[in-house]
Amino acid sequence: QQQVKQSPQSLIVQKGGIPIINCAYENTAFDYFPWYQQFPGKGPALLIAIRPDVSEKKEGRFTISFNKSAKQFSLHIMDSQPGDSATYFCAANRGSTLGRLYFGRGTQLTVWP
Amino acid sequence: ETGVTQSPTHLIKTRGQQVTLRCSSQSGHNTVSWYQQALGQGPQFIFQYYREEENGRGNFPPRFSGLQFPNYSSELNVNALELDDSALYLCASSFPLTGLNNEQFFGPGTRLTVL
Numbered sequence: 001q002q003q004v005k006q007s008p009q010s011l012i013v014q015k016g017g018i019p020i021i022n023c024a025y026e027n028t029a030f031d032y033f034p035w036y037q038q039f040p041g042k043g044p045a046l047l048i049a050i051r052p053d054v055s056e057k058k059e060g061r062f063t064i065s066f067n068k069s070a071k072q073f074s075l076h077i078m079d080s081q082p083g084d085s086a087t088y089f090c091a092a093n094r095g096s097t098l099g100r101l102y103f104g105r106g107t108q109l110t111v112w113p
Numbered sequence: 114e115t116g117v118t119q120s121p122t123h124l125i126k127t128r129g130q131q132v133t134l135r136c137s138s139q140s141g142h143n144t145v146s147w148y149q150q151a152l153g154q155g156p157q158f159i160f161q162y163y164r165e166e167e168n169g170r171g172n173f174p175p176r177f178s179g180l181q182f183p184n185y186s187s188e189l190n191v192n193a194l195e196l197d198d199s200a201l202y203l204c205a206s207s208f209p210l211t212g213l214n215n216e217q218f219f220g221p222g223t224r225l226t227v228l
Contacts, residue, residue: 006155034216043117043203043219044156089155100146100169101205101217103155 003027004092006104013080014112021075021107023090028071030092034101035064035075038087047088048075080111117206117220125226126194134189134223136204144168145187146217147179148203156203162187191225199227 006023013019031052036044050057050064057064061078077084087108091101118137126132138145144163148156158171162181176192201224205217
């Protein structure tokens with residue numbers, strides 16, 4: 001059973017475009033939603049994270065939008081660059097579990113120059 | 114500050130063999146989590162160690178076992194290897210604060226191939 005569902009599986013955009021990756025969850029006990037970026041041969045690196053008490057969080061060119069009632073959250077990458085080409089994972093966590101992360105299946109993003 | 118390190122980088126084993134993977138947590142972190150990432154999939158939680166005790170386990174059989182040492186480094190052991198165990202094994206360290214979700218820092222992983 002996939003606790004966090006992520007779409008699309010792959011995404012191709014032109015440089016400067018705004019790719020959007022979506023995730024949905026069922027467990028209302030989740031209270032922490034991070035996004036990770038992974039390059040080939042590397043481990044995932046934390047990009048940005050949000051808690052359900054806010055609807056949006058922005059860090060640099062990365063923005064998370066969070067819709068608690070719909071149990072959905074999404075990642076927007078502004079002014080995308082070829083260096084953003086990577087696999088992106090959304091995840092969710094219940095704070096009481098000391099950090100077990102439930103990951104989505106990932107989105108492979110390609111940004112063409 | 115030293116990040117999370119894992120060894121070895123790559124490993125090739127045959128079915129039925131046993132393997133030990135190692136992880137050194139980031140300086141100051143007392144919690145280590147292990148994840149299995151199959152090709153084209155998201156990481157799946159195996160188990161977590163907090164202050165040398167197992168603290169939660171995912172849906173993995175008992176042939177997956179682990180240890181955490183007093184310096185908070187950790188080992189993942191897999192017995193009776195199966196072909197489906199071929200994956201990238203990731204270690205993540207963190208320092209959980211009471212009442213707060215903890216940020217996890219991942220190592221580069223160990224790529225295990227079972228033939």
